[in-house]
Amino acid sequence: MKRHLPIIILIAALLAGLAAPLATGASAPGFFVEVLLGGLMAGVLYSLVALGFVLIFKASGVFNFAQGAMVLFAALSVARMAEVMPLWVAALLGVGIMVLLAIVVERVVLRPLVNQEGVVLLMATLGVSYFLDGFGQSVWGSDIYEINLGLSKAPVLILRNVFQGGILINKDDVAAAVVAVLLVVALALFFQKTATGRALRAVADDHQAAQSVGIPLNRIWVIVWSVAGVVAVVAGMMWGSKLGVQFSISQVALKALPVVILGGFTSIPGAIIGGLIIGVGEKMAEVFLGPVMVRTFDLAGGGIENWFAYVLALLFLLVRPEGLFGERIIDRV
Amino acid sequence: MSAQPQAQEMIAQGRRIGEVLLSVEEVSLSFGGVNALTDVSFEVREHEIRAIIGPNGAGKSSMLNVINGVYHPQKGTIRFLGQPRHDVDTHEAAAQGIARTFQNLALFKGMNVLDNIMTGRNLRMKAGLLAQAIRFGWAEREELEHRAVVERIIDFLEIQAYRKTPVGRLPYGLQKRVDLGRALAMEPRLLLLDEPMAGMNVEEKQDMCRFVLDVNDQFGTTIVLIEHDMGVVMDISDRVIVLDYGKKIGDGTPDEVRGTQAVIDAYLGVSH
Numbered sequence A: 001m002k003r004h005l006p007i008i009i010l011i012a013a014l015l016a017g018l019a020a021p022l023a024t025g026a027s028a029p030g031f032f033v034e035v036l037l038g039g040l041m042a043g044v045l046y047s048l049v050a051l052g053f054v055l056i057f058k059a060s061g062v063f064n065f066a067q068g069a070m071v072l073f074a075a076l077s078v079a080r081m082a083e084v085m086p087l088w089v090a091a092l093l094g095v096g097i098m099v100l101l102a103i104v105v106e107r108v109v110l111r112p113l114v115n116q117e118g119v120v121l122l123m124a125t126l127g128v129s130y131f132l133d134g135f136g137q138s139v140w141g142s143d144i145y146e147i148n149l150g151l152s153k154a155p156v157l158i159l160r161n162v163f164q165g166g167i168l169i170n171k172d173d174v175a176a177a178v179v180a181v182l183l184v185v186a187l188a189l190f191f192q193k194t195a196t197g198r199a200l201r202a203v204a205d206d207h208q209a210a211q212s213v214g215i216p217l218n219r220i221w222v223i224v225w226s227v228a229g230v231v232a233v234v235a236g237m238m239w240g241s242k243l244g245v246q247f248s249i250s251q252v253a254l255k256a257l258p259v260v261i262l263g264g265f266t267s268i269p270g271a272i273i274g275g276l277i278i279g280v281g282e283k284m285a286e287v288f289l290g291p292v293m294v295r296t297f298d299l300a301g302g303g304i305e306n307w308f309a310y311v312l313a314l315l316f317l318l319v320r321p322e323g324l325f326g327e328r329i330i331d332r333v
Numbered sequence B: 001m002s003a004q005p006q007a008q009e010m011i012a013q014g015r016r017i018g019e020v021l022l023s024v025e026e027v028s029l030s031f032g033g034v035n036a037l038t039d040v041s042f043e044v045r046e047h048e049i050r051a052i053i054g055p056n057g058a059g060k061s062s063m064l065n066v067i068n069g070v071y072h073p074q075k076g077t078i079r080f081l082g083q084p085r086h087d088v089d090t091h092e093a094a095a096q097g098i099a100r101t102f103q104n105l106a107l108f109k110g111m112n113v114l115d116n117i118m119t120g121r122n123l124r125m126k127a128g129l130l131a132q133a134i135r136f137g138w139a140e141r142e143e144l145e146h147r148a149v150v151e152r153i154i155d156f157l158e159i160q161a162y163r164k165t166p167v168g169r170l171p172y173g174l175q176k177r178v179d180l181g182r183a184l185a186m187e188p189r190l191l192l193l194d195e196p197m198a199g200m201n202v203e204e205k206q207d208m209c210r211f212v213l214d215v216n217d218q219f220g221t222t223i224v225l226i227e228h229d230m231g232v233v234m235d236i237s238d239r240v241i242v243l244d245y246g247k248k249i250g251d252g253t254p255d256e257v258r259g260t261q262a263v264i265d266a267y268l269g270v271s272h
Helices: A002-023 A029-060 A067-082 A087-110 A118-140 A171-193 A195-205 A207-212 A217-243 A248-263 A268-297 A304-319 B003-012 B060-068 B090-096 B113-119 B129-133 B137-156 B172-184 B202-219 B230-236 B254-259 B261-268
Strands: A156-158 A167-169 B020-031 B034-045 B049-053 B075-080 B083-085 B098-100 B190-194 B222-226 B239-244 B247-252
Touching: A002 A268, A029 A067, A029 A167, A029 A171, A029 A195, A029 A217, A029 A248, A029 A268, A067 A087, A067 A118, A067 A217, A067 A248, A087 A118, A087 A217, A167 A171, A171 A195, A171 A217, A171 A268, A195 A207, A195 A217, A195 B113, A207 A217, A207 B090, A217 A248, A248 A268, A248 A304, A268 A304, B020 B060, B020 B222, B034 B060, B034 B075, B034 B222, B034 B239, B034 B247, B049 B060, B049 B202, B049 B230, B060 B090, B060 B098, B060 B190, B060 B222, B090 B098, B098 B172, B113 B137, B113 B172, B137 B172, B172 B190, B172 B202, B202 B222, B202 B230, B230 B254, B239 B254, B239 B261, B247 B254, B247 B261
Parallel strands: B049 B222, B049 B239, B098 B190, B190 B222
Antiparallel strands: A156 A167, B020 B034, B020 B075, B075 B083, B239 B247
């Protein structure tokens, strides 16, 4: 019970935070739901990037700083290739490119650094990250490119009977959410129900024992980086269609850091729920907390969205460093 | 020891000790300046139970890790099935038919008993990634076949009741059994047991002794084991290797080894 206390407090605080704008009559229910949905949509995208982090961390204990760069690189590849071929072909080729990248990273970075300290591997992935940012621009160019998923950008009004004035919602946001859910379900099935998934979980639990039953670490790393690459393609296409494919994607992906701290480094559900909490939390804070702070402290306002996630993560590090769903870190001395 | 009569019975059944399965020839291993093993040679014959004993730090675990491919010796040759191997990795050793258990449990904590033992079938699974992913036709059939093998092992180790229990929740003695089960699922030619009875109470030790002997007897698996409990070692092994400070100081049947002066000195200390 004591162990769950921080979670209970957090959830209570979140619920209170969510209910406050409604209870104080600061907004109409319809507007509130719109903000909530907007947050969830952004959260889905954070979740997708965070998922890449968690997959690689689980299977290899490597904190892959390059996940954001992988998303950018995947998005760039798909966007530029889609100019000369149908989008689905470009997406498939994009997956191929990411698998190739996984093979190269394993061969050139991971294999020579096997059994090194975590910090060494972190620095290595930092290197991969900057290399990919630059390499992507050299190959594909540095303008802003479009990915057109073929969905209308025009928002639709729904639930006009329930809320006054209805709720505005973007079709591509809904598509993104559906795709993310499908991806997560597919990954969960892959991990839980297939022999390869079992081997991946085995490697995540114990490298040495996994090798002793004949699971080759190198191949597992290639597989897991490939899966993270596929996730990057999906995330890249979603972000790209929303914001345009540009350098900032790589930075936005850093929002996935607080997400994994919140959700736990080793938990796939944690990445999803963490992403949603951060997405909703920062939108809510921006829209409802922002004006209050401006009035109270006479500030210029705005900008909460930028730091909210990190402050929340910082609080989490203080009370519950293993995150919501992560394995408890117990260092025996 | 109440395991004793049973043990002698097993050996008395006259298992046929076969050809040399593994031979270790003048293996030396050092870490930096520390010599873990110096010119160690011995052989293991098929269907044999071979024990490696010695005081703490004698190099027993290092020896096991060399056979297992975790460490690569600086000097010497290891032949498995007559073939010399060079810098074989652990998963390659596994593919050659060498399985092992661990002194400090190395089970997959996030999985249940069944999944843990199923990982032992990994090398024998042929279906491709894609076929597995969609559980298509023979990938599904293959999974079921392996499941049948694993069920037999679960029966053999008498852990039917814990199939779906996460391994972390099992008592220590049962975790050791799961560890053994995972190794058995590989259907190994050579089974390496790193202190299979360490930390067990008398009852658990007796159970484990019985399983080790049964594995050897029923499946004909060759076993190399490290053990501290001298009673156990003398009961169940066919031949014993004694290591001290990384050197071999004795090799022979339990009775022969027991009488060797060097062995007595290593265990009881010598007055200088």
